[in-house]
Amino acid sequence: xxxxxxxxxxxxxxxxxxxxxxxxxxxxxxxxxxxxxxxxxxxxxxxxxxxxxxxxxxxxxxxxxxxxxxxxxxxxxxxxxxxxxxxxxxxxxxxxxxxxxxxxxxxxxxxxxxxxxxxxxxxxxxxxxxxxxxxxxxxxxxxxxxxxxxxxxxxxxxxxxxxxxxxxxxxxxxxxxxxxxxxxxxxxxxxxxxxxxxxxxxxxxxxxxxxxxxxxxxxxxxxxxxxxxxxxxxxxxxxxxxxxxxxxxxxxxxxxxxxxxxxxxxxxxxxxxxxxxxxxxxxxxxxxxxxx
Amino acid sequence: xxxxxxxxxxxxxxxxxxxxxxxxxxxxxxxxxxxxxxxxxxxxxxxxxxxxxxxxxxxxxxxxxxxxxxxxxxxxxxxxxxxxxxxxxxxxxxxxxxxxxxxxxxxxxxxxxxxxxxxxxxxxxxxxxxxxxxxxxxxxxxxxxxxxxxxxxxxxxxxxxxxxxxxxxxxxxxxxxxxxxxxxxxxxxxxxxxxxxxxxxxxxxxxxxxxxxxxxxxxxxxxxxxxxxxxxxxxxxxxxxxxxxxxxxxxxxxxxxxxxxxxxxxxxxxxxxxxxxxxxxxx
Numbered sequence: 001x002x003x004x005x006x007x008x009x010x011x012x013x014x015x016x017x018x019x020x021x022x023x024x025x026x027x028x029x030x031x032x033x034x035x036x037x038x039x040x041x042x043x044x045x046x047x048x049x050x051x052x053x054x055x056x057x058x059x060x061x062x063x064x065x066x067x068x069x070x071x072x073x074x075x076x077x078x079x080x081x082x083x084x085x086x087x088x089x090x091x092x093x094x095x096x097x098x099x100x101x102x103x104x105x106x107x108x109x110x111x112x113x114x115x116x117x118x119x120x121x122x123x124x125x126x127x128x129x130x131x132x133x134x135x136x137x138x139x140x141x142x143x144x145x146x147x148x149x150x151x152x153x154x155x156x157x158x159x160x161x162x163x164x165x166x167x168x169x170x171x172x173x174x175x176x177x178x179x180x181x182x183x184x185x186x187x188x189x190x191x192x193x194x195x196x197x198x199x200x201x202x203x204x205x206x207x208x209x210x211x212x213x214x215x216x217x218x219x220x221x222x223x224x225x226x227x228x229x230x231x232x233x234x235x236x237x238x239x240x241x242x243x244x245x246x247x248x249x250x251x252x253x254x255x256x257x258x259x260x261x262x263x264x265x266x267x268x269x270x271x272x273x274x275x276x277x278x279x280x281x282x283x284x285x286x287x288x289x290x291x292x
Numbered sequence: 293x294x295x296x297x298x299x300x301x302x303x304x305x306x307x308x309x310x311x312x313x314x315x316x317x318x319x320x321x322x323x324x325x326x327x328x329x330x331x332x333x334x335x336x337x338x339x340x341x342x343x344x345x346x347x348x349x350x351x352x353x354x355x356x357x358x359x360x361x362x363x364x365x366x367x368x369x370x371x372x373x374x375x376x377x378x379x380x381x382x383x384x385x386x387x388x389x390x391x392x393x394x395x396x397x398x399x400x401x402x403x404x405x406x407x408x409x410x411x412x413x414x415x416x417x418x419x420x421x422x423x424x425x426x427x428x429x430x431x432x433x434x435x436x437x438x439x440x441x442x443x444x445x446x447x448x449x450x451x452x453x454x455x456x457x458x459x460x461x462x463x464x465x466x467x468x469x470x471x472x473x474x475x476x477x478x479x480x481x482x483x484x485x486x487x488x489x490x491x492x493x494x495x496x497x498x499x500x501x502x503x504x505x506x507x508x509x510x511x512x513x514x515x516x517x518x519x520x521x522x523x524x525x526x527x528x529x530x531x532x533x534x535x536x537x538x539x540x541x542x543x544x545x546x547x548x549x550x551x552x553x554x555x556x557x558x559x560x561x562x563x564x565x566x567x568x569x570x571x572x573x574x575x
Contacts, residue, residue, distance in 0.1 A: 012467045013382055019374030020383070023395040023441070026434050030402060033413035091309035099306055108314060110563070115317045117559050119495025121524040122548050125531050126320050129544075159313060189302040217403025219498040220524075224532055244405045244498070251412070251502050268409040272402060279401035 034269050041262035049259075050266055055230040055241070057250060057260045065263040067270060069230040073147070073240035074271075077226060078216045080151035080236055081158060085215075086208055088155070089162030093204070096163065097170040098192055116160035124224035127153045132225060139237050143227060148236040150226035154218055158211035165210060165286075169203020170196060202285050209282035217275050219244040243271045321552070328549025331542045337550070346540055350547055355512055356425075356520030357494055357554065360504065363429035363516070364436065364493050365486075371433070372440030373482055379441070380448040381470055400438040407435045408502035416503055426516040428504030435499060436489045443485025447478045480569040487562035495555045497524040523551045 041050075052066025096108055127149055135152075136144030173196050181191040197204070227239020228249060247264050254261045339349035375392075383389040411431030421427040451474050459469040505525040513520045527547045530540050 006465070009465045009467045013378075016374050016378035016382055019371050020378040020392050022371055023375060023399060023437060024391055026437070027395045027398050029414060030406070030410045030434075033410055033418070034406070037409075037413050088309055088313055091306050092313050095306040095310040099303065100310070108310065111314060111317060114556065114559075117491055117495075117555055118320065119497070119524055119551055119555055121495065121497045121528050122324065122552055123320070125527060125544065125548055126323065128531055129541075130323060156316060187299050189299050193302070213401050217401075217405070219403070219405040220528065224528070244403060247405050247409060248498055248501055251409070256417070265409060265413075268406050272406050275401050275403055275406075276398060279397065283397055 030272070034265055034272060038262055038265035038269050041259065041266060045259060050263070053232060055246070057254075057263065063259065065259065065266075067243075067267065069232045070241055070243045070246050070267060071270070072232050072234070073226070073230070074216055074242040074244070074274075076147045076234055076236065076240055077150050077154065077222060077242055078212060080147060081154035081215045082208065082212050084151060084155035085158045085162060085211055089159045089208070089211065090166060090204060092159065093163045093166035093170060093207075094192060094197065097167045098196065112160050112163055115156070116164075120157065120218060120220040121224075123153050123157060124221040127221060127225040135237075141237055143239065145225055145227035145239055146237045147226055147233075147240045150222045150240075150242075151236065153221045153225060154215045157218060157221065158215050161214055162207045162211040165207035166200070166204045169200040169207065172203070173199040202288055206282045206286040209278055209285070213275050213278045213282065216278065217244060217271065219248050223248050243267050247271075324545060324548050324552060327542070328545040331546030332549065336543075336546055346536060346543075350521075350523065350526060350543075350550065352512055353521040353523045353526040353547070354550065354554075356504075356522040357524075357551075359425055359513060359520060360428055360432060360500070360522060361490060361494050361558075363425065364432040365490055367429060368433040368436050368440055368490075369483075369486055372437050372486065373444050375437075375441045376444030376448055376482065377470065377475075380445045381466070381474065396438045396441055399434070400442075402435075403498075404435060404496055405498040405501075407431055408499040410434070411499055411503040422517065423503060423505075423519050424517045425504060425513060425520055428500055429516075431499045431503050432493050432496065435496070436493055439489030439492070440486045443489065444478075444482040447481030447485060448474065450481065451477050480572075481566070484562045484566040484569065487565070488559055491555050491558040491562070494558060495524055495551060497528055500525055501528075523547060523554070527551060 041047075049065050050067050052064045053068050054064045054066045055069050056062075056064040092112070096105055096112075100108065128145075131152060132144030132149050134144070135141070135146060135149045139146075139148075177195050177199055178191055181195040182188075186194070222242045223245040226242060226245065228241045228245055229239040230241040230246075231238060233240065247267055250260070251264055254264065336349040337354070338351050340352055341350065342348035379389070379392065383392070408431065411427055411434075415421050415427035415430050416423055419427075421430075455473045455477070456469050459473045460466070464472070500522055504520060505522055527544060530544045530547060531537070534540055
């Protein structure tokens with residue numbers, strides 16, 4: 001042995017420490033490099049351009065880089081998807097945690113986790129070919145690629161997250177709560193709705209928020225299914241352009257270092273901060289219930 | 293009488309919603325399997341695309357995807373496992389440990405397209421790797437690092453404290469204890485948990501879009517600085533950008549099926565391994 005025992009032990013410890021620090025390094029690099037590519041936009045043509053109300057990145061007259069249509073696009077799709085996903089996710093979690101028989105649980109849990117494994121591009125493909133035409137028929141639209149189509153797919157994609165984490169929260173409600181309620185003469189459903197769900201509420205809220213974090217950052221399904229028209233609208237049956245879709249579809253064609261290029265990095269920064277805040281709050285909520 | 297009725301009613305609401313979710317998942321899988329299966333043939337799997345992607349197979353895309361997956365494992369797995377060992381065995385509560393944990397949670401929440409932007413800015417442009425396999429692998433490795441760390445740490449923590457204390461009490465150093473008494477029992481769990489995370493890499497499109505993908509390149513990659521075709525991106529192109537979209541519809545379904553089979557195959561393999569190892573070590 002070249003090194004005496006204690007020295008070797010120290011060296012090995014620092015190896016592990018170094019590896020663990022890479023996570024911090026990567027986070028710093030992400031913020032750093034997004035910032036590095038985005039910041040020159042502030043000098044030329046200035047922050048004001050981002051506050052414009054329209055996104056017209058390629059034009060003979062005047063290019064406009066207003067983030068408003070993209071932000072509202074992402075908001076509409078995310079809110080809609082979350083509203084759809086909450087009842088399904090929460091009911092599913094309650095059913096699997098409290099009501100399902102053992103064979104149902106054995107099959108349903110892995111099956112729903114399987115859904116989380118289906119690549120988003122495949123979900124987007126399904127939406128484009130199968131769901132889009134259905135939405136078009138049902139609402140009598142000229143095109144089936146709308147905010148609603150994207151939201152339905154995203155709701156489906158966030159359901160596994162919501163179910164897995166909510167189920168955990170429901171399972172961690174102390175048994176004594178349930179037994180006390182049943183002993184007082186409450187029925188099974190009364191116990192679930194009035195005792196177990198309120199006790200697990202913070203965990204369920206965290207689950208919904210983490211699902212939302214996944215939805216707002218999702219790219220392929222919205223890129224393929226929401227129509228990609230940069231309009232400021234709150235209607236679910238209009239096409240929208242989300243922040244993720246705009247980066248994915250325009251980054252490939254843009255000239256390196258141009259205003260358009262820098263504007264796209266700004267979109268990335270806004271997206272990064274939005275998900276950071278949502279996830280941070282979700283983690284805080286999750287911690288409060290885990291510490292209880 | 294009334295309360296019994298509402299009891300039943302609520303029960304069925306829960307039950308029907310859950311079954312509705314299950315049915316929707318089945319619908320997607322069946323749709324793709326039924327329409328994709330007739331396309332799968334020897335030629336489709338093992339030939340290069342011909343005539344602008346309207347004929348031929350997807351072999352280069354399959355190879356490209358496998359390259360990315362293997363490369364990502366090679367980089368992210370050791371890094372993730374070492375980080376997990378530090379967090380579970382060495383880290384003392386304090387500011388630095390909190391910073392690492394915050395970084396991991398933050399990384400796990402970063403949208404995949406933002407990883408794409410980051411990879412473009414750092415690996416493609418700053419390090420000048422160009423649009424290449426290497427840039428893609430590094431980007432994807434950053435993306436799955438948190439998944440690997442979290443699942444590896446879980447499996448390290450599952451090793452009972454007594455095993456460590458026994459070894460330390462006999463005079464072994466910390467490293468000897470970890471090497472002889474902790475790692476042998478947790479390495480299998482670390483691996484399977486990580487493979488589950490890697491399944492995601494095979495299906496991820498957004499980061500690849502900006503760092504690796506070639507639109508149409510009917511040959512195999514020669515080095516890690518080449519562009520490659522990859523399955524998810526190939527499906528995206530066929531479904532949205534192709535000039536004869538309806539003509540290549542069967543090829544779209546075939547590609548989707550191969551992609552799902554690959555991702556789920558990796559996942560099922562990991563789940564199978566996990567249940568195998570769980571039976572081996574019981575405390």
